[in-house]
Amino acid sequence: MNDTNSLLLGVSGALLFGLIIGAVNGYLTAYAGINSLIVTLGTMFIMRGGVYLYTGQRAIPDDASLDSFIALSDGRLFNIIPYSAVIAIVLLAVFAYMMRHRPFGRQIYAVGGNPEVARLAGYDVRRVKFICFIISSLLATVAGIILAARVGSAQHTAGLNFEFQVVAATVLGGVSLAGGIGSLTGMALGVLILQFLSNGLRGLGLPTEWQLVITGMIIIAAVAFDEAKRRRAQGD
Template sequence: MPQSVSSLAAAPAGPSLLRRLARRNEIALLLSLLAVIAFFALASDTFLTTRNLTNVLGQAALPLVAGIGVAIVFISGEVDVSIGSLVAAIAIPLITIMNATESFALGVAGALALGLAVGVVNGYLAAYLGINSLIVTLGTLFILRGGVYLYTGQRAIPDDVMLESFFQLGNGRLFGVVPHPAVIAVILLIAFAYFLRHRPFGRQLYAVGGNPEVARLAGYNVRRVKFVAFVISALLATIAGILLASRLGSAVHVAGLGFEFQVVAAVVLGGVSLSGGVGSLAGMALGVLILQFVSNGLGMLNIATEWQLVITGGIIIAAVAFDELKRRRA
């Protein structure tokens, strides 16, 4: 008798688990990614090659790194659209200091200092002064881009010392196959995913994004959580900018143009809610990969850039609409 009771109690576990998995946004995104890969693999003979796949991973690394920070800001209930201009701006102290000192470490320190300063300003204005974060970061976007244009005279600043360590950061490959930026992106993704899932800050972040007032009553420092989210976003965008500068071998004034929209699109496609409190870094990463593989596949099929933009925009709108319908039914 106890055995039959135990069996009856355990019976619903399988279907219940399947239902829970089916409701997870990441499962739908993974299936969508596999469908995209399968479609382009059939449409192009060169799509499913090691060279092309590793190239896509390398291209996806920058939006993936920056997307971690943007997703964290979105989960906190705020917005950060300044990352594109920050990616261009941090290359200036990076390259300038390296040229003057021939030190890769000092160049990176200068870049991180600028990124930290931008994150602190964004976080203070949005979290502590209560200014709308979209307005704050949009203003930062224009200020940084204008500053880049003024300093560079709209000309590239080349890497004159050509340090091998700096070159390998953005152009080297692990075991001669996997691009170093992709390795760095995966390490950061795993680290921050663990951080959000298993550390107190992660719980606070979701609570603050879900309902700031309830989070405040629970004893969470809402302003501090939002402030830290902006700092993390700026520092991760700085890392993406360092990788891009290494790849380009210079500080380019047009670097990062439109990058913020590419990252925000991937984050939203990955299921991170614009209203805060919902989303995961795994979903964000899948969103980045879907858009990168779609862009790469359309390019291989010689689809005009204009149509690539139309198709990508349609995918994003469809994803957001589907997510909204799912939420209403829930």
């Protein structure tokens, strides 16, 4: 974007890069059979190290200062709703509809619940997993673009520890780590709960260290509750 003064080219380049990463992760997991947690953690460290090497651990400023890019963080629809929130709401609505009303959404639930049963039902399990990795990576890219617009630069430390907040938010929203259970609306509610909690802790003047401690405790408690609920369901 800095080189071309084009938001379209900058965003397109970022999305293309995100698509490639998602495709690599999806292939290694779905077709090569490598554990998804290992693949995604390994890719995260590779990408993070690559960013450190490329940037020299310095922020890349927004030299283009495009109004359209700044609007992603500061602009508001009807001077009320931030454009970043509009993007999030639209994406949430689209994917919530897909998960509930489209065949591919039902395939995702089936594969997440029991891949072997899904395979016997005629679903292409590897294809479903592969596509999900691409979608996840593209959505993470969109979030990164909005974050870069908000801070006004590309920060090499951006996104640190976000993965733990994601786990906490999704489990709080009723999504099972075992797969096959949960909804995007519940996940969105979990995000709001975690954000309200974070804002409340900051409002109380608690230092960052204690915020991390409390967030970690919430993650453990949420996962323990999810596991207990899953075992109870299996017992029933």
